[in-house]
Amino acid sequence: xxxxxxxxxxxxxxxxxxxxxxxxxxxxxxxxxxxxxxxxxxxxxxxxxxxxxxxxxxxxxxxxxxxxxxxxxxxxxxxxxxxxxxxxxxxxxxxxxxxxxxxxxxxxxxxxxxxxxxxxxxxxxxxxxxxxxxxxxxxxxxxxxxxxxxxxxxxxxxxxxxxxx
Amino acid sequence: xxxxxxxxxxxxxxxxxxxxxxxxxxxxxxxxxxxxxxxxxxxxxxxxxxxxxxxxxxxxxxxxxxxxxxxxxxxxxxxxxxxxxxxxxxxxxxxxxxxxxxxxxxxxxxxxxxxxxxxxxxxxxxxxxxxxxxxxxxxxxxxxxxxxxxxxxxxxxxxxxxxxxxxxxxxxxxxxxxxxxxxxxxxxxxxxxxxxxxxxxxxxxxxxxxxxxxxxxxxxxxxxxxxxxxxxxxxxxxxxxxxxxxxxxxxxxxxxxxxxxxxxxxxxxxxxxxxxxxxxxxxxxxxxxxxxxxxxxxxxxxxxxxxxxxxxxxxxxxxxxxxxxxxxxxxxxxxxxxxxxxxxxxxxxxxxxxxxxxxxxxxxxxxxxxxxxxxxxxxxxxxxxxxxxxxxxxxxxxxxxxxxxxxxxxxxxxxx
Ligand SMILES: Cc1cc2nc3c(=O)[nH]c(=O)nc-3n(C[C@H](O)[C@H](O)[C@H](O)COP(=O)(O)OP(=O)(O)OC[C@H]3O[C@@H](n4cnc5c(N)ncnc54)[C@H](O)[C@@H]3O)c2cc1C
Ligand code: SF4
Ligand code: SF4
Numbered sequence: 001x002x003x004x005x006x007x008x009x010x011x012x013x014x015x016x017x018x019x020x021x022x023x024x025x026x027x028x029x030x031x032x033x034x035x036x037x038x039x040x041x042x043x044x045x046x047x048x049x050x051x052x053x054x055x056x057x058x059x060x061x062x063x064x065x066x067x068x069x070x071x072x073x074x075x076x077x078x079x080x081x082x083x084x085x086x087x088x089x090x091x092x093x094x095x096x097x098x099x100x101x102x103x104x105x106x107x108x109x110x111x112x113x114x115x116x117x118x119x120x121x122x123x124x125x126x127x128x129x130x131x132x133x134x135x136x137x138x139x140x141x142x143x144x145x146x147x148x149x150x151x152x153x154x155x156x157x158x159x160x161x162x163x164x165x
Numbered sequence: 166x167x168x169x170x171x172x173x174x175x176x177x178x179x180x181x182x183x184x185x186x187x188x189x190x191x192x193x194x195x196x197x198x199x200x201x202x203x204x205x206x207x208x209x210x211x212x213x214x215x216x217x218x219x220x221x222x223x224x225x226x227x228x229x230x231x232x233x234x235x236x237x238x239x240x241x242x243x244x245x246x247x248x249x250x251x252x253x254x255x256x257x258x259x260x261x262x263x264x265x266x267x268x269x270x271x272x273x274x275x276x277x278x279x280x281x282x283x284x285x286x287x288x289x290x291x292x293x294x295x296x297x298x299x300x301x302x303x304x305x306x307x308x309x310x311x312x313x314x315x316x317x318x319x320x321x322x323x324x325x326x327x328x329x330x331x332x333x334x335x336x337x338x339x340x341x342x343x344x345x346x347x348x349x350x351x352x353x354x355x356x357x358x359x360x361x362x363x364x365x366x367x368x369x370x371x372x373x374x375x376x377x378x379x380x381x382x383x384x385x386x387x388x389x390x391x392x393x394x395x396x397x398x399x400x401x402x403x404x405x406x407x408x409x410x411x412x413x414x415x416x417x418x419x420x421x422x423x424x425x426x427x428x429x430x431x432x433x434x435x436x437x438x439x440x441x442x443x444x445x446x447x448x449x450x451x452x453x454x455x456x457x458x459x460x461x462x463x464x465x466x467x468x469x470x471x472x473x474x475x476x477x478x479x480x481x482x483x484x485x486x487x488x489x490x491x492x493x494x495x496x497x498x499x500x501x502x503x504x505x506x507x508x509x510x511x512x513x514x515x516x517x518x519x520x521x522x523x524x525x526x527x528x529x530x531x532x533x534x535x536x537x538x539x540x541x542x543x544x545x546x547x548x549x550x551x552x553x554x555x556x557x558x559x560x561x562x563x564x565x566x567x568x569x570x571x572x573x574x575x576x577x578x579x580x581x
Pocket of ligand 1: 070095171172173174175176177196197198199205206207208209210241243244269270271272273290291292317320413416444445446447462463464465467493
């Protein structure tokens with residue numbers, strides 16, 4: 001199964017991926033429309049000591065968010081591996097149980113008329129997710145884990161943490 | 166292989182689903198004394214408030230049982246287990262043979278021995294039938310008293326309040342949410358509920374409940390009353406008792422299975438009897454922080470335990486890794502709040518608190534020997550899962566301690 005990987009050395013923090021994500025999840029499918037519709041990005045580029053770090057859902061093998069979801073809305077698709085709380089018979093209540101469970105902190109609580117735990121849905125199964133396609137630096141890679149393993153080894157801290165969780 | 170599961174909720178459903186993923190052939194049977202398709206007990210407050218109905222509290226699609234080829238006995242209580250003959254006797258006289266059995270009977274409302282508590286219009290809130298009874302009693306109810314300022318009590322209060330009932334919550338201890346939130350966090354949440362219009366009385370227990378007949382004699386009025394320990398009386402027409410839960414362990418009486426406050430299981434969720442497993446609110450497991458055996462009656466833990474039990478029942482050996490006991494209290498109006506692990510100062514514990522009263526933000530991290538062992542987050546909960554993982558996995562934070570308190574702390578700090 002393909003995953004989205006981040007090459008931290010390449011990311012320059014231009015936020016193009018966040019705009020592409022918002023556009024993809026807007027009705028208009030473009031950046032201006034997304035802004036008008038106030039669509040939020042599901043990928044965050046955090047600044048860590050001045051260094052940009054894109055963070056997004058990893059669509060875990062055994063997703064803690066799915067275990068924690070008390071409505072059954074959060075599900076992992078058996079075929080595509082996509083973890084999402086949208087498009088199912090069970091609807092999200094915004095109880096934030098999943099937020100308490102996700103080890104990577106990549107679910108955003110959205111309050112408002114309807115509460116929704118907002119997260120990456122891997123563009124509903126698009127061949128290449130919008131964020132990956134948009135990144136001008138090639139810092140986002142969508143591929144099989146073993147292909148990217150070399151890159152992963154690059155970052156000891158990430159490895160230590162992902163082993164631990 | 167005959168897999169039999171008693172209990173059709175978080176743990177039981179996850180167990181059945183997991184077994185079906187790894188064993189396409191085996192027979193799976195679920196027995197439950199409730200007459201409903203699996204639903205979420207956590208959504209009962211939403212059902213009470215009218216935000217959800219029977220269809221929208223279901224945790225699986227309607228065809229879940231047929232899709233997974235699960236035989237169901239709904240509305241039938243399992244009466245007895247016979248480990249020697251490997252059968253479960255149902256209350257309707259039927260016996261069901263098993264090769265592997267899961268006990269996922271959960272817990273029930275603990276009703277304290279208060280004089281008058283057996284009277285009319287006094288309910289616990291644990292299952293759908295309780296919620297239905299409360300709704301049936303609602304016409305004619307102007308005032309209600311909730312006994313217990315824990316999670317379920319506050320959620321029930323909030324739900325009924327949104328239906329226009331005047332609510333008073335009475336908590337014996339000096340603060341609401343006493344089991345995991347500290348006084349400061351509780352105060353923020355209490356203020357929020359008070360502003361909403363819910364009355365909260367803390368540090369005062371219930372002496373007795375005066376039911377209608379006597380009430381009328383004493384006060385010449387209809388309705389009932391709650392007399393508090395300090396002598397004050399509260400008038401009301403409905404009482405909800407939310408003073409905690411008790412594990413449903415009766416089924417294993419008379420077997421070799423060890424029971425403390427819950428059923429004792431090993432890391433494979435197996436009990437002392439061969440081929441009998443247990444999971445969910447009914448079991449005691451080792452807590453990740455304290456290393457002690459205890460009940461952690463929350464939904465995520467029940468699900469994970471159900472999955473681990475299912476795998477082991479189906480022959481795939483997999484241990485349960487200790488989880489952290491946690492609470493979230495986000496259903497109360499606007500301020501989200503989450504607590505996990507040890508949240509009160511103690512021997513060898515170091516705690517750091519950051520607060521911003523104007524924004525109703527409060528963050529407390531409790532550490533021991535360079536490990537995070539507990540947290541309270543009020544107002545901003547986005548990184549709760551990251552902290553929770555640091556606690557669960559006992560990650561050494563000596564090198565990145567200062568990150569944890571940053572306003573914008575996030576997982577990225579471990580990567581950059
Ligand atoms: C109002 C409310 C709000 C809650 N909110 C939250 C929340 O926000 N977050 C959270 O993490 N947790 C919450 N919880 C707790 C959560 O619901 C439980 O942790 C979870 O339901 C435990 O699941 P379980 O499968 O172990 O058992 P249960 O859900 O208790 O289910 C056990 C089932 O077994 C049945 N049973 C028992 N004995 C027998 C028998 N002899 N024969 C046949 N059937 C039997 C019972 O009737 C019941 O249906 C809440 C609970 C309540 C009541
Ligand atoms: S939201 Fe978090 S826990 Fe859920 S699949 Fe994504 S990374 Fe994993
Ligand atoms: S916030 Fe939504 S997706 Fe997350 S646990 Fe609650 S209901 Fe499930």
